[in-house]
Amino acid sequence: MKKFSIVFAITVVIVLAVGVLAETSSISISGDTEQFVKNIAEKRGVSEDEITAVKQVDFNDLPEEVNIQNIDNTTLAMYQIEINGESPVYVITASETEFKKELQNFAGRMLLNLGLSGEVVNSEFLKSAAGVSGAEDRGYVMIRSGSITGISSSLEVEEEAPGKIAEVVIYKNAEVVGFRNTFDLSETGALSGYNTVDEGIINFNKGDIISVKLIIPEGVKLKDINTLIEITVKE
Structure with a gap:
């Protein structure tokens, strides 16, 4: 042969x-x-x-x-x-x-689902997948230590607001972690965006509370906000 x-x-x-x-x-x-x-x-x-x-x-x-x-x-x-x-x-x-x-790696990655349905005209915390409104001290409680490794969001702009932005901001234990999605509101229509970060940079411990807030300027009208937070946990 x-x-x-x-x-x-x-x-x-x-x-x-x-x-x-x-x-x-x-x-x-x-x-x-x-x-x-x-x-x-x-x-x-x-x-x-x-x-x-x-x-x-x-x-x-x-x-x-x-x-x-x-x-x-x-x-x-x-x-x-x-x-x-x-x-x-x-x-x-x-x-x-x-x-x-x-x-x-696959088994250690999980997604946290959050969002707001209908018209939104004020800054507010997103609701969990169960429909519970979040707050600085209310959100998903981490079962294991790990890292936040990604965030993606989609929303609809009902009225254009040139020069203004909307932000979807992550909180950990009532403090902003500095990781977010940012949207330019200059045009109407559907917008989407995502950001990722390496594991080990934005860390959390078991028992920490993760929540997400939509921050919009006065007079802005948005609709149907959907957000996914990717976390990587340590076994």
């Missing part, structure tokens, strides 16, 4: 079907990773019902027919998929360490 080489410049997902039947060293993997690899194989035409086993291959003990160069084995891994009556399929994708890291 002719050998082949794969040179990795970026992280990719590739399925390699090769007639390699020799035993290779394998590394145990979690159920989540096994299912993730099966899903990749299924998208490439391999039925999950035909898969009998999924194993992570040790890069130090690859089959002779597989020659991989310039690979970072801290972020990538090769998985061998055993198929009924056929040669194994090899999937190259994120390593289990990287997979777990991304899964933890």
Whole structure:
């Protein structure tokens, strides 16, 4: 059988079907990773019902027919998929360490929903998803420590107010944290915006209260304010 080489410049997902039947060293993997690899194989035409086993291959003990160069084995891994009556399929994708890291990052991010429905003519705190009005000392109570990492808002300007702005401002324990969405009210219509910040900059502790206030100038008419606050919590 002719050998082949794969040179990795970026992280990719590739399925390699090769007639390699020799035993290779394998590394145990979690159920989540096994299912993730099966899903990749299924998208490439391999039925999950035909898969009998999924194993992570040790890069130090690859089959002779597989020659991989310039690979970072801290972020990538090769998985061998055993198929009924056929040669194994090899999937190259994120390593289990990287997979777990991304899964933890995803699981650790949550969204706080706030808003005001109908016409708004005065500055006021947004309501929670349950419809409860916020205040400086009333809002979402944090269950775990973490960081605020994003804010997005949408609203509608009913009457233009040239030179004026509206702000959607985050409060923590009755104090402004300095992270907000700002809107130019020079034109009527729907407006939207978002801002993000790295984890670890705007921190909170468990028990802290997060609330959000819409600040508008006198005489301005807005409608239907929707805001999402992204938080990243520490396990």
